[in-house]
Amino acid sequence: MSTSPQYSEDDDDLYPILSKIEQPSDIRSLSEDELQDLAAEIRRRLIEVTSTNGGHLGPNLGVVELTMAMHRVFDTPTDKFVFDTSHQGYVHKLLTGRKNHTFDGVRKTGGLSGFLSRDESPHDAFGAGHAGTALSAALGMAAARDQLGTNEHVVALCGDAAFTCGITMEALNNVSAATKRLIIILNDNEWSIAKNVGAISKYLNELITNPIYNRLHHDFGAFLQKVPGGEQLLKLGKSAEKGWKSIMVPSSIFETYGVRYFGPIDGHDLPLLTHNLEFAKEADEPVILHVVTKKGKGYKPALDCPESFHGTSPFEIPSGKSKSKKTDIPPNYQDVFGKAMVRFAKANKKVVGIT
Secondary structure, three states, rough: OOOOOOOOOHHHHOOOHHHHHHHHHHHHOOHHHHHHHHHHHHHHHHHHHHHHHOOOOOHHHHHHHHHHHHHHHOOOOOOEEEOOOOOOOHHHOOOOOOOOHHHHOOOOOOOOOOOOOOOOOOOOOOOOOOOHHHHHHHHHHHHHHHHHHHOOOOEEEEEEHHHHHHHHHHHHHHHHOOOOEEEEEEEOOOOOEOOOHHHHHHHHHHHHHHHHHHHHHHHHHHHHHHHHOHHHHHHOOOOHHHHHHHHHHOHHHOOOOOOOOEEEEEEEOOOHHHHHHHHHHHHOEEEEEEEEEOOOOOOOOHHHHOOOOOOOOEEEEOOOOOOOOOOOOOOHHHHHHHHHHHHHHHHHHHHHOOO
């Protein structure tokens, strides 16, 4: 039996804005203040349910504003969102008609999947089973769209760790040759399950911390927009911007692949996210938005221990400490499987004479 909290109409008082979100288009009419309140309500809901069911809390707390901005700018299920691994898809579920009793049962028998599933909702365009697959899948969707002559947008949401995967780099290598319209969001929180390491992680960190690159990116567009005829100049100024940046700082690795780079962008600034996504939506070339988020944002225990709250067991909300396991709860499948394999291996050693 599920021990998840059961949502009732009385809970609408705790979630006055979230309770009114029946579909993504509902958030487009909200004021800036209401959007901030909605973000806070979503975080409370995530903490409430995962404290009982367990689940991927830290990654979802980090993408609240980003997912809200995506749904404000794009129109699913016509537009396609492809979430890498999709363990950070809980916010998407809450905004696409699964916020009440169905969300209570996430990761429980008969309840919602802990990941995205095409069988679960038309808003789930891709069911990811492994990290690194989002960009390849999104590129395939974009290329198919171009062949069919339709006009929907395809957005790939990839974690920074995904860019250490060969399949992601292979897709990046093919983007500019395969399509002229693809939006890639690089959700950079410096973590996968554990702290990221290696050359790609170091490179992304240099982009984030390089004040010259960051300032040039934002100031160049702001300057052109103040000049008479600035909108046209801004379009003509793309090559000039690249030229100035190449003189002052090393070229973005993404632009060498033929993908237009924007960033770093504050992943918790909803108006800024919305503005940049609107720009990407109108772009006539593949673009990548480098969005910097904080894993576990809004819940101190998750901020203090990002690795523990990547995928957590049930926990006490005030302290973040794991709840004691009840003896009447059946063991997890992976635990039973692992113990059985160890038992078989030990038995096999005795058969072949290995000590």
